[in-house]
Amino acid sequence: MPxxxxxxxxxxxxxxxxxxxxxxxxxxxxxxxxxLALAWAALAWWVQHLTTAPGLWKHTIFLLKDRGYRFLLDLxxxxxxxxxxxxxxxxLLMAVSVVADGAILSYFTTYRRALSWVTVRNQAGEGAAVxxxxxxxxxxxxxxxxxxxxAVLALxxxxxxxWERRTGLLLGAASVWLAIALGLxxxxxxxxxxxxxxxADGIAHTYGYAITWAAETLYIDQRSLTKAAIEVMDQPAxxxxxxxxxxxxxxxxxxxxxxxxxxxxxxxxxxxRPVTPRLxxxxxxxxxxxxxxxxxxxxxxxxxxxxxxxxxSTQSVPYRLPAFPFERSIIGTLRKAGVSSAFxxxxxxxxxxxxxxxxxxxxxxxxxxxxVIERAGVTDPEWTLPDGVVLRLATKERRSEDAFFxxxxxGTSHTPFEFSLEGMPRELFPGASGRDENYFDTIxxxxxxxGAYVDGLPPGTVVLIYGDHWSxxxxxxxxxxxxxxxxxxxxxxxxxxxxxxxxEPLFTIDPARARSAELRLVDxxxxxxxxxxxxxxxxx
Numbered sequence: 182m183p184x185x186x187x188x189x190x191x192x193x194x195x196x197x198x199x200x201x202x203x204x205x206x207x208x209x210x211x212x213x214x215x216x217l218a219l220a221w222a223a224l225a226w227w228v229q230h231l232t233t234a235p236g237l238w239k240h241t242i243f244l245l246k247d248r249g250y251r252f253l254l255d256l257x258x259x260x261x262x263x264x265x266x267x268x269x270x271x272x273l274l275m276a277v278s279v280v281a282d283g284a285i286l287s288y289f290t291t292y293r294r295a296l297s298w299v300t301v302r303n304q305a306g307e308g309a310a311v312x313x314x315x316x317x318x319x320x321x322x323x324x325x326x327x328x329x330x331x332a333v334l335a336l337x338x339x340x341x342x343x344w345e346r347r348t349g350l351l352l353g354a355a356s357v358w359l360a361i362a363l364g365l366x367x368x369x370x371x372x373x374x375x376x377x378x379x380x381a382d383g384i385a386h387t388y389g390y391a392i393t394w395a396a397e398t399l400y401i402d403q404r405s406l407t408k409a410a411i412e413v414m415d416q417p418a419x420x421x422x423x424x425x426x427x428x429x430x431x432x433x434x435x436x437x438x439x440x441x442x443x444x445x446x447x448x449x450x451x452x453x454r455p456v457t458p459r460l461x462x463x464x465x466x467x468x469x470x471x472x473x474x475x476x477x478x479x480x481x482x483x484x485x486x487x488x489x490x491x492x493x494s495t496q497s498v499p500y501r502l503p504a505f506p507f508e509r510s511i512i513g514t515l516r517k518a519g520v521s522s523a524f525x526x527x528x529x530x531x532x533x534x535x536x537x538x539x540x541x542x543x544x545x546x547x548x549x550x551x552x553v554i555e556r557a558g559v560t561d562p563e564w565t566l567p568d569g570v571v572l573r574l575a576t577k578e579r580r581s582e583d584a585f586f587x588x589x590x591x592g593t594s595h596t597p598f599e600f601s602l603e604g605m606p607r608e609l610f611p612g613a614s615g616r617d618e619n620y621f622d623t624i625x626x627x628x629x630x631x632g633a634y635v636d637g638l639p640p641g642t643v644v645l646i647y648g649d650h651w652s653x654x655x656x657x658x659x660x661x662x663x664x665x666x667x668x669x670x671x672x673x674x675x676x677x678x679x680x681x682x683x684x685e686p687l688f689t690i691d692p693a694r695a696r697s698a699e700l701r702l703v704d705x706x707x708x709x710x711x712x713x714x715x716x717x718x719x720x721x
Contacts, residue, residue, distance in 0.1 A: 218259035232289040233386040247387040257358035268338040287318040297381035298394035372396040410494035420704040427712040432584040433642040440594040442648025443663040459632035467677030468686040471698040473669035476650040481533040483649040490710030500538040507541040525589040527566030565592030572634035598623040648672030666698040
């Protein structure tokens with residue numbers, strides 16, 4: 182009897198599925214990826230919507246189209262990244278995204294314009310120096326951004342082990358994203374417009390920030406930035422020149438630019454006590470103007486305007502442009518008139534590259550943080566030195582009582598208003614920990630430090646004191662709020678001549694006009710320059 186055939190072996194079990202690349206996605210996989218991408222895209226679109234402006238447009242329908250295109254780009258990018266990356270890389274991407282959102286939002290809150298890559302590239306050091314302050318400004322938005330980002334990350338970590346990276350879904354998302362971006366560039370809003378009239382605001386309003394920043398690296402270089410900054414110098418800034426003829430400012434000149442000095446402080450009291458008694462006195466007895474501070478791209482815009490008598494660039498801090506014609510500053514005019522010039526500031530000379538720019542302007546002496554520490558014997562210095570220390574050094578080092586130009590910039594009242602007050606007690610808000618309370622005792626100290634400096638000036642000195650920009654402080658408990666006109670913060674500007682009897686005004690104009698805030702700081706800077714050029718006495 183033939184041997185019985187062995188039973189057939191059961192078919193081998195299929196190996197367990199290993200996550201890999203598949204040609205066609207399942208509906209479930211696609212739904213999961215697109216669902217998370219939708220949440221992330223909505224967050225990105227919201228940040229872009231808050232911080233960009235449409236630029237040139239003809240009809241509301243164009244605005245709606247741009248916003249729709251931008252959302253599609255955000256959604257497709259999110260689908261590709263969340264579908265292609267493992268959770269540990271998504272976590273890194275989320276962290277970078279949150280930091281970028283914080284920087285974008287804090288910059289917009291301060292300057293009311295989109296953060297460009299030119300600014301990131303040229304001012305990264307300054308941004309890092311005020312890192313904590315930036316996130317204070319962005320905190321209300323981050324309370325939404327961070328939880329949503331963490332939720333997307335948590336869901337990705339939970340679901341991604343069941344995902345298989347799908348070639349069809351990923352290539353499809355990437356292809357459609359590229360097609361929309363190219364279509365917008367070729368037939369709607371060409372990216373090369375960044376070379377001429379378009380700004381990061383307008384481009385980012387259509388494309389979002391990633392494409393805009395990439396385009397800036399391609400189309401904008403130092404030469405074009407310098408050319409644009411020089412062209413801005415010829416823009417009109419003659420509102421005060423048309424009202425007041427040039428004045429003889431004499432040979433004794435002192436300028437103090439005060440950090441975060443609000444016009445709302447003038448005459449403001451807390452518990453019956455004036456916050457800035459010296460400023461109140463100068464406003465009452467000198468020439469007092471409410472002006473808009475041209476903070477376009479950096480906190481150095483105001484000192485640039487004063488020294489150059491012109492608008493700052495909207496694209497880049499001019500101090501960062503080595504080929505900019507700094508020799509055209511007012512320092513050249515003063516030098517020809519035989520007036521020595523000195524500059525004092527408690528912040529590092531590398532901040533905004535002021536040291537290099539001021540050397541090209543021709544200042545006879547400069548004292549930044551480094552020099553003040555050495556010459557004033559300061560120990561345990563903070564990021565910015567106490568204004569009293571800086572201004573006392575300016576008085577001590579004055580070489581002539583007959584002919585001088587001293588330009589000082591304060592720093593103690595830089596947000597978050599927690600720098601040393603040289604032992605002065607915080608009496609207006611004792612024990613305060615919030616910036617909207619700390620501001621008032623800080624600015625009270627600065628008012629006293631500037632007042633002591635003014636008291637040390639010889640009679641006949643023409644003094645110009647102004648705020649570099651607004652503080653953005655609001656304190657409902659005492660009814661305080663800083664003011665904005667035409668998107669610029671309103672700051673006080675006082676001009677007076679020192680006399681034995683106290684300050685006297687340099688000129689008078691209609692009080693309603695002076696208080697209207699229609700004048701800008703750059704208008705006063707242009708008038709100041711014209712006065713020096715037309716009336717400065719020849720060198721003796």
